[in-house]
Amino acid sequence: MTTPVIAFIGAGNMATSIIGGLVAAGHPAQQIRAADPFAESLQRLSEVAPVVTCNNNIEAVTGADVVILAVKPQVMAAVCADIRTGLADTSTLVISIAAGITIDSMQSWIGEDTPIVRCMPNTPALLGCGASGLYANSNVTAQQRDWAAQILSAVGIIDWVPAEHDLDAVTALSGSGPAYFFLLMEAMVDAAVSQGLSLETATRLTLQTGMGAARMGLEKDLDLAELRRRVTSPGGTTEAAVKEFEASGLRKLVSDAMQAAADRADAMAKEMG
Template sequence: MSATLKSNITFIGGGNMAQALIGGLIARGLPSTRIMVSDPVEAIRQVLQEKEIQALNNNVEAIQHADVVVLAVKPQVLATVLKPLQGLFDGKLIVSIIAGAEIETIAELSGTDRIVRVMPNTPALVQTGAHGLYANENVGSDDRDLASQILAATGLTIWVNSEAQIDAVTAVSGSGPAYFFYLMESMIRAGKNMGLDEKVATALTLQTALGAAQMAITSSNTPSELRKNVTSPNGTTQAALEVFDRAQISQNIQTALAAAQKRSQELAHELSDSTKTT
C-alpha cells in the first residue's frame, strides 16, 4: 500500500462503487486529503464532504493534481465526460471501472494510453469484491502495482492476459452476485413452501451461503470435492442433486454465462460506436 499512500487519487463519479473504493483506501491508511471526487450530483458531494472527502463539480480542477484518475461514471456519459479533458492526463494513470468501456475507446477520448481497465463487482461495497484487471503494454509494472493496491482495498484482484477476457470476468464475477442471489431466493422460497417461517428460511440460506463460500475459500479441496464430501450415497443431498442433473442445471449455468459474456461484448461495441458519433 506504500505507493498508494503517496498518490493523489481523483474519482470522476462518486457513486456506490467509487465510495466503496474510497472507504477501503481510507481504511488501509490513505489520508482523505489525498482523495478528491468530482460529481455533478449535489447530494453525493454532500455525503462525501461529511466524510471529509474533497468533492466538487469540476472535472478539470479535480484531476489537476491527480496521480491517478479513477473513472467511475455511467458508460453513456463517458464521451461527454472525457472529451473536455482530452490532453489533460499527461503523467496520470487512468483506472477505469466503467462496464463495457474498452481501453481503445478510453484512449481515443482521453488522449492517453496509460490505462488500466477493471471489471469490479458489487461485493466491493462490503470489502469482499472480486476485480478483474487488464492493461496493455503501455502500462508499466509500477502502474500495475498501483492499480492492484487501489482495487485490493475492497477485495480480490486478478489480472487477465487479454482484454477479451474481461468479458469472461464480467460473466463470471461481474454479474456473478446476481446468480447467487437468484439461488438464495429460490432456496428461501422452497423453505417457505416446506413450512419454514420466512425469517428462518432466510437466515438458514444466507448463513449456509456464507459458510459454503468460506469453506471453498479456505479448504485445500476443490468445490467439486467439497460437494462430493457432503453427498452421502442415497442421502438427501444426492436426491436434490439428481434433480439438478436431470434439469441440466450445470449445462444451463454455462449457457447463461456464455450469454452474459456475449452481451458484454455487444455492449462494448455499442459504446465504442456511440462515442464515435457523439
C-alpha cells in the same frame, strides 16, 4: 512505494466504497479527490472520508497521478473529452470501472499514449468483499500496475487477466455473479416456504448457508468438487437433490447463462465504442 494523488470522477456507491477502503488502508485522505455534479453524492462521500471534493472534473484531475472513471458507460465519452485537457500529460494512469467501454475507445477519447487499466468490479465491493478482474494496456508501467492493484485491493481480491476480451468472462462470472447467487437463494427460500418453513426462517437459514459454503470454499484447501462430495453421503438427502440438479441440466443452464452475459458484454462494447 510512492503514494499517488488519486482523482475519482463520479462519487457514487462504488467510488465511495473504494475511497473508504483506501482511507481505511492508510491512504491519506488529502491525496484523494472526487468530482461529481450532485452535491448529495459529495456530501455522502464526505461522511465516509474527509477527501477533497468538487463539482468540476478538470479541477479534480489536474495534477493527479491516477484518475478513476467511476461513471456510467453512457456518459464515458463526454467525461473523457472533458478531462482530456486537464490531464497534466499522457503519463497519468486512467482506471475505468465502466462496463463495456474498451481501451481502444478510451484512447480515442483521451489519447493513444494514455496508460489505461480496465477494471470489472462487483457489488460486494460495497462491503469490502469484492472480486475484480483487471487488464492493463502496454502503456501502463510496473508502478502504475502496483497502484491499480493497491486501489482495487482495498475493497476485495483482484486478478489480472492477460487479454482485454477476458473481461467479458470476468463480467459474466464475478461481475454478474452476485445476481446468480441471489436468484438461487430466492428459489431455495421459496421452496423451503412451500415445504412449511416461515419466510423469516427460510431466509435466515438460506443466507447463513450461502455464507458458510463460501467460507468453506475460501478457507479449506480443497477444490469445490471435493467439498461437494464431502457433503453428499451415498443414498442421502443431498445426493437426491444433486442428482435432480444434474438430471435437469444445471451445468448447461449455468454455462448458457454466463455465455449470454459475456455475449452481452461484447455487444455493449460495440454499441458504446
